[in-house]
Amino acid sequence: EDQVTQSPEALRLQEGESSSLNCSYTVSGLRGLFWYRQDPGKGPEFLFTLYSAGEEKEKERLKATLTKKESFLHITAPKPEDSATYLCAVQASSGGANNLFFGTGTRLTVIP
Amino acid sequence: DGGITQSPKYLFRKEGQNVTLSCEQNLNHDAMYWYRQDPGQGLRLIYYSQIVNDFQKGDIAEGYSVSREKKESFPLTVTSAQKNPTAFYLCASSGQGPVANQPQHFGDGTRLSIL
Numbered sequence: 740e741d742q743v744t745q746s747p748e749a750l751r752l753q754e755g756e757s758s759s760l761n762c763s764y765t766v767s768g769l770r771g772l773f774w775y776r777q778d779p780g781k782g783p784e785f786l787f788t789l790y791s792a793g794e795e796k797e798k799e800r801l802k803a804t805l806t807k808k809e810s811f812l813h814i815t816a817p818k819p820e821d822s823a824t825y826l827c828a829v830q831a832s833s834g835g836a837n838n839l840f841f842g843t844g845t846r847l848t849v850i851p
Numbered sequence: 852d853g854g855i856t857q858s859p860k861y862l863f864r865k866e867g868q869n870v871t872l873s874c875e876q877n878l879n880h881d882a883m884y885w886y887r888q889d890p891g892q893g894l895r896l897i898y899y900s901q902i903v904n905d906f907q908k909g910d911i912a913e914g915y916s917v918s919r920e921k922k923e924s925f926p927l928t929v930t931s932a933q934k935n936p937t938a939f940y941l942c943a944s945s946g947q948g949p950v951a952n953q954p955q956h957f958g959d960g961t962r963l964s965i966l
Binding site for chain 1: 855857891892893894896941943952954955956957958959960962
């Protein structure tokens, strides 16, 4: 069964305390993995797309990496404004819109 | 600025009533989607459309209907047949080329509640 699991469910960090969020997946052939940021009461904001194992993407304090079974979103020296829910979505090999699977997200809180 | 506009931001439905959620995009995207987001669950696909005048059911289409008469617009109607409509509804679109591999871009959602 195609599945996307994010961990931890919630994470509290002190400002400047680096950490990683995990997205593990079991799908029938990976076509792409997407990371989004979602603020309360808002729609998800696109961050990164990763297509193949070994690929990395960076944006400011965020770095996304991909292996054959999971992706990590590394947050370096986070600031309070990084507080949000981070969503992972995986596109399976059949490629249709019905084959985009979302995780339930990691709710990140960064304390000043 | 290009983007996706959803309206209204908040909507209340009375029992037996149909309500329509608006979604407009000016990104010139071919594909549009509707999702439902409930606490503790991943986004679930309701309907999607790859081109004008064509749309397909997603995983939870029962009790919903859509139309795609213009490229820019993809309204969602929540009918009285949907018995548990309280949720956060998100509209998305994705760019040119094959549906696969294009990131979807989202509007800011409509929160629907029951009166």
